[in-house]
Amino acid sequence: MTTPRNPLPPPAPRDPLARPQLHPVAPGARSRAMQAMAARAAQGRFVLQACTVCGTATYPPRDACPRCWGTLAWHDQPTGGRVLANTVIRVSTDPYFRDRLPWHMGSIQLDAGPVVLAHLARGLEPGARVTMRLMLDRGGNAALFALPSDAAHPPQPEQGATIMSADPQGRTFVVPVAGATVLVSDARQPVGRALVGALAAAGARLVVAGLPGPAPMRDAHDPVLGLPGVQPLPLDVTDPVSVAETISRIGGPLDIVINTARHVRAGGVSHDGNLLGHHRALEVSAMGLARLAQATAPILAGRPSGAFLDVLSVKALAGDAGHAGFAAAEAARLSLLQSFRHEMRSTGVRVLEVFTGPTDDADHQALPPPKVAPARLAAAVLDALAQGREQTCVGEVAREAMRRWLDDPALFARETQP
């Protein structure tokens, strides 16, 4: 066991008889067309339906073009707009919004054409130019958010993220890291280790660095594990007792869980197959995720901005004869993650996924570039949290694979065979 160099700050004294704060989620029912918009919002796209016949962009989502009755398809759209009217809602009958009043909203004329109702950043008045973001609300549904914009210089994504997390209303659409307690499941691997450093630098209150045993001597002198606000704890996701012990040792609130644990080994199914390796991959990637999710879900559900982020391989999208066990484990992991997301909808806990291609580490020594540097992957995870983005692909390999998979999954499955 690693000796803690930074003892955990004592949790705030809790009154066992106090009534827990309920966290209702934003109203949930949506049409099928609106769900389709959310599916694209999850990828960070700004889309509207446009008519396949006359090209007119339309909103709210419909099932036929209101101008010519043609069929509609989703397209990326310009994000500019202008505030037409605004209000501050001070009374609401909905429990979620009642807890968060006053609420700023207004109508926006989009450069793309339609008039939309949107959440407004503070200080936006009629006539103001805005840049629109298509976000997911705490119920997992698509939501339009208007940010102030200079017509000539629309804010960079990072700027927008800063505005979102600084705005009390905007914070409900993202996962704030500053002040949060975060658990990283495998800080022994370069990716998890880079993440621990990045989270500490981003102002997390406490980063718990989960370390699968046995602990080597070098842990004691590791500069990242020794950073202020970083707490190394033993954590083996293949062992339910270890998971439970780690969670109980954190003791206080836990806001964000980032799961990076995996087991990468080459090998096919019948050829060069190593069933023990396959089994281990499934134990770490799939069952490990399930153990971690099971142990942390109730804690995350009690937090105002709880989130579970999983870093997984883009190999989850299709089988791979060269890494059959690993691809299968990652596919199982993705499936479990999707089910977990559905479960957590009613709690407001965000379940995010970050896909990566081969990372630049010992697991992928034999592969030529391009590979994703751990620091780059860590930055992408922080951006996913800052944007509240459900799905992120890091690097050329993951982005290209996702693009091909979305385009034609059957073709993709054939082409990925070496």
Added chain:
Amino acid sequence: MSSSTKRSRMAYDGVVVAAPITVPYQRFSSEPAHGWAGAALRALARETALGPRDLDGFSFSSFSAGPDTAVGLVQHLGLMPRWLDHVPTGGASGVMALRRAARAVQCGDAAIVACVAADTNQIDSFRHTLATFSRFSQDAVYPYGFGGPNATFALITQAYMHEHGVTRADFGRICLAQRANAGSNPLALQRNPLDLETYLAARPIADPVHLFDCVMPCAGAEAFVVTTPEIAAARGWPAARIMATIERHNAYPDDLVQRRGGWAMDVDELWAMAGIGPGDIDCLQAYDDYPVIVAMQLEDLGFCPPGTIARFLRETHFGIDGTLPLNTNGGQLSAGQAGAAGGYQNLTEGLRQILHCPLGAQVPGARRAAISGFGLVNYDRGVCTAAAVIEAL
């Protein structure tokens, strides 16, 4: 609409409207909408001696009768009509039920049509009504703060005030006058006098909409009968004839923010068909979910020249004894908004005034009433508009 498809409209000969019924409203009621509809028909029976089998036509409007429609109500209430209508246009349902029933009676498809609007207001039912009001509001309005119609009308009000130079005090003149009118209506839920200072100092609900700009949701029912002049005379019912009606849905969809209603498209037809002008009516019962919509109707229906609404609001006396008696029962702003019955109470009040049987004070010598409806904020604006002009026989 191309002029080639527009035909001249037939007058409403051989049709009258009679028997205005208002079931006293309650702030909250555990009685379902069906019970309120039953209460309306019981009151109608007392007034007219009609029984379930005497009605051969039935028109129904409600937000809270689900899962039933007019069909469920027919069996529930023991009716056997040969003509049935369900009018889902909310605040425009009274005028729309009237004009549909009128054509049915005129053409002989029915002889005695009871038009009924009934809604309950159980504890927390208003929230559920809002949450499932329409697909567009579920997808694209209520997730944005769930301010209900208050937020939507806040946006419309802000843009309207900016365009027309109307102030809160100007809107206050509508609300104060209606509250004063409610003073004589024993059924109005809010009858305490309201002064401008109190109106202006009220707490904000969704800026610039404040407390006294909002209606109070409640339970209630309204009804009237459409029949032939012969039947009305034979049964001794005081009645009125229909001089003109208009109806429009989804007018001006390209207006970025709602700044006018469908009335503006059809106003010339309304007064041409009636053969009179706005100056010839004795009272106006306009739909008043928010004062901005009353202001829109005053302009769109020709009561003031376009662009002069601010001055008109400042110079007109809207009291029962005023220059333009407006919402003489207090309107929804003071009497309460009983769901779809809110789209009927303007019609029953107008009818009562010209039949000289008002709930409260009588507009002296009233013979003609204009009634205007506005319904269904499906997304960012009200979709359905209608108006009628009626005259005592």
